[in-house]
Amino acid sequence: MEIKLHQITVKDIFNGYKDHGDDNGVVGYGSKLDIRPPYQRNFVYDLDQAKSVMNTVLNNFPLNVMYWVINGENSYEVLDGQQRTLSVMQFLDHKFPITWNGQTMYVDSLPDDLYDRVINYEFMIYWCEGTDSEKLNWFRTVNIAGEKLTDQELRNVAYVGPWLNDAKRHFSKRNCAAKKLADPYVKGDPNRQELLERALKWISEEKGIIIDEYMAQHRSNDDADELWQYWQDIIRWVQKIFPTYHNQMKGLDWGGFYSTYRKNKYNSTKLNVDIDNLLQDDEIKSTKGIWQYELTKDYEPNATRYLHLRTFSDADKHKKYKEQNGICPMCKAEGLNKTWKLSEMEGDHVIPWSKGGKTEYSNLEMLCKKHNESKGNR
Numbered sequence: 001m002e003i004k005l006h007q008i009t010v011k012d013i014f015n016g017y018k019d020h021g022d023d024n025g026v027v028g029y030g031s032k033l034d035i036r037p038p039y040q041r042n043f044v045y046d047l048d049q050a051k052s053v054m055n056t057v058l059n060n061f062p063l064n065v066m067y068w069v070i071n072g073e074n075s076y077e078v079l080d081g082q083q084r085t086l087s088v089m090q091f092l093d094h095k096f097p098i099t100w101n102g103q104t105m106y107v108d109s110l111p112d113d114l115y116d117r118v119i120n121y122e123f124m125i126y127w128c129e130g131t132d133s134e135k136l137n138w139f140r141t142v143n144i145a146g147e148k149l150t151d152q153e154l155r156n157v158a159y160v161g162p163w164l165n166d167a168k169r170h171f172s173k174r175n176c177a178a179k180k181l182a183d184p185y186v187k188g189d190p191n192r193q194e195l196l197e198r199a200l201k202w203i204s205e206e207k208g209i210i211i212d213e214y215m216a217q218h219r220s221n222d223d224a225d226e227l228w229q230y231w232q233d234i235i236r237w238v239q240k241i242f243p244t245y246h247n248q249m250k251g252l253d254w255g256g257f258y259s260t261y262r263k264n265k266y267n268s269t270k271l272n273v274d275i276d277n278l279l280q281d282d283e284i285k286s287t288k289g290i291w292q293y294e295l296t297k298d299y300e301p302n303a304t305r306y307l308h309l310r311t312f313s314d315a316d317k318h319k320k321y322k323e324q325n326g327i328c329p330m331c332k333a334e335g336l337n338k339t340w341k342l343s344e345m346e347g348d349h350v351i352p353w354s355k356g357g358k359t360e361y362s363n364l365e366m367l368c369k370k371h372n373e374s375k376g377n378r
């Protein structure tokens, strides 16, 4: 791992400058520098910021240090400093005017001394060279300042290759296929790589590894078809089992559910009737938990925990405790007349929720912890 500081003039960076349009990047520095590498293409250009950068340059004040990555001989890309570099380049490219001493001027009407000041201005740039994992660590460190990249954008810096290009084709454009298919079920902005990250998280979890490992294993693959198919499998499974859509379904851990429950058998007609009833049930505090409850209720003993059912208030429990004089009715039935402390007892639904019992005082009894647990699933 090597990091060296260079001072490079605006003139040298503007040499060979070319903007190839939205998705094709921007180059400079004798065409050797990628000013808008793929992971920064979603970056939003800000004209006010651009003018303030130009103001700094015209005053010959220092800009913060920038970072370039060395990708090979004569091949560099801007890791940090894209907005600042683009601001100066675009001004020189006649894209916007500056205001200087009350005059608004494009580059071609700048007086010579000001023009010279701009093109001879020096950027302070760290060049970084190293292995992929060294670069990734370094990106994470420098990313504290400047245009902030998300974790997934940083991974995309490190694991470039044909696999990533294909993955981004499916997951990273505003109207990408992954978004179109999964939008009702999955939250996330494809531009910020949130759908790609979600897909990678789900497939990595299924394989028991982390996202970085998955990307490292696949980066040289010709395409990302495995990931794309896995995504479709998840969403089609959801659509099959829960054919009626409800808004609460957006953002649930569908990949996790698919991974854990897909071998179970479900009757989608019955599930739908159940869900309609549960959505009306005001004993349920977490309606988002209804879908996981439906997936687990025949397979897990304590599936009601996903519903966050209402519980009795401390005031009600205290009142009932006094009424029972600290005696557990189930202990009493077994011939044990022990007096429990309030902290040793729990509020129990006489008629359980699953049989239509409500969280009302008339349906409350205090049981010792042992008997409450033995009564188990409400």
Ligand SMILES: [Zn+2]
Pocket: 328, 329, 330, 331, 332, 367, 368, 369, 370, 371
């Ligand atoms: Zn008891």
